[in-house]
Amino acid sequence: MPYITIRWKFIITVAVSTAWMLLSIWLSVPWYEQLSEHTTPFIAAFLIGFIAIIPGFMNAFIMVALALDKRPRVPLFEHYPSVTVLVAAYNEAESIEDTVRSLMRQTYPGELHVTVINDGSADNTADIVRTLLPEYPNLNLLDLQKNAGKANALNQGLAQCTSPFVITVDADCWIWKDGIQNLVGRRLADPANTRAVAGAILIRNSRQNWLTKAQEWDYFLGIAAIKRIQSLFQGTLVAQGAFSLYDRETLVEVGGWPETVGEDIVLTWKILQAGHRVGHAENAIALTRCPDNLTQFIRQRQRWSRGLIEAFKMTPGLLMQRRMPVFYIWWNTLFPFMDLAYSVGFIPGIVLAMFGHFWIVGPMTLALLPISFLMNSLMYSRSKATFDEVGLTVRRNRLGLLSYTLVYSIILQPACVWGYISEMLNLRKTWGTK
Structure with a gap:
């Protein structure tokens, strides 16, 4: 195939998805007229726009972008720089040893240091790490006496770092054997303005129940694909704290991790706002x-x-920049409206359809199924290829796929809506869970 530049891939993707959106608008006119009779023109436009038109544009965009994404494999390098891994831990006695040992078993060919920051745990997290110190000379414990939050713990660890690269790992994560080498390799192979790289997060306890089985598909398909196409167009929007690499100098430049409940997304956007790229x-x-x-x-x-x-x-200020990653920032402004439309429109529409009233959920929404099937097929093929590369096997998870398809969004979207409202009203912030 002839080489297509990133900019032309972006233009082609936007053009095809826009054409699909315009076709969808034309086809939805009868739907709009019918729904307007039962509601109002504004409500009809809002529900159709954010239940079908905008999601259809996004699905088409993802599908075309994945089809055009032909990234080369990362080569092996003669020299790998020193890396410091920061593990912020609060009451992680159950998992911290597994996490540390997975880091110590890495195949990374460069110098690797691991610092566990015990954030004032009330359990024996620090004691467990102390028992591992004699076994691993490159392991360090920073024992904070008072719990002050994840951002503070990571910033305390950053203050002691001298390595050019810093990697954050959640205290209940298990890192695949070549995870750090592949993360650093991508940073070295990416464009020179790359200052952070997000790893891939998968589910470890997916066999537990229907909810964890459903989340396995969310991470394997949706989250993985979104990060992939964002990276293709020069700006992954979240270098998640669970497993990501950052340039130490850039972390210092943007002020480290902010004291927020979403410290990883805010940090990533600060890096993007400073003009850098995130892979x-x-x-x-x-x-x-x-x-x-x-x-x-x-x-x-x-x-x-x-x-x-x-x-x-x-x-x-990030919204005003003229760069490809800003497209996704504007894309994210639509999420609250889509989640709201789904919560107050689509879910009640399902109930109405059960009684023979197809005002919201009906033939037009079923028309989205073919493109959704194609999009998810591409997502699956891309993620499976990655599994094949690293020696993992995609297991059968039919219950999870069924739950992910039929039930997941009914729980997810209303939860997101309440999260948006809570932040806009400045309600009390709690960590809850990671």
Whole structure:
């Protein structure tokens, strides 16, 4: 195939998805007229726009971008720079040893240091790390006596770093054997203005129940694909704290981790606002424990939604920049409206459809299924190729796929809406869950 530049890939992707959107608008005119009779023209336009038209544009964009994404493999380098891994831990006695040992088993060919920051844990997290110190000379413990939050713990660790690269790992993550090498390799191979690289997060406890099984598909398909195409167009929007690499000098330049509930997204947007690029290493894999009950899951997604609003509050100038990553920033401004339309329109529309009233959920919404199927097929093929590369196997998870398809959004979208509202009203912030 002839070489297509990133800019032309972006133009082609926007053009095709815009054409799909215009076709969707034309086809939805009868739907709009019918729904207007039962509501108002504004409500009809709002619901159709944010339930079908905008999501259809986004699905088409993702599908075309994935089809055009032909990234080369990262080469091996003769020299790998020194790296410091920061692990902020609060009451992580159950998982901290596994996390540390997974880091010590890395195949990274350069100098690797691991610093665990015990953030005033009330359990024996610090004691467990102390028992590992004699076994691993490159392991360090920073024992903070008072719990002051994840951002403070990471900033305390950053103050002691001298390595050019800093990697953050959540205290309940298990890092695949070549995860750090692949993360650093992507940073070295990416364009020179890259200052952070997000790893790939997968679910470690996916066999636990229907909710964890559903989240496995969310991470494997949706989150992985979004990060991939954002990286393709020069700006991954979240270098998540669970497993990401940052240039130490850039962290100092932007002031380190902010004291927010969404410290990772705010930090990433600050890096983007400073004019830098954020990449994504799809083969740098970390396995994390996801929420295994509805209360924890809802709190997590509320926190993520609050983090998005925090990022808009703290980096408003980013919206005015003329760069490809800014396209995704504007894209994110639509999420609250889509989640609201889904919560107050689509979910009630399902109930109405059960009684034979197809005003909201009907033939036009079913017309979105073919493009959704194609998009998810591309997502699956890209993620499976990554699994094949690193020696992992995609397991059968039919219950999770069914739950992800039919139930997941009914819980997810209302939780996100409450998160947006909580942040806009400045309600009390709690960590809840990671």
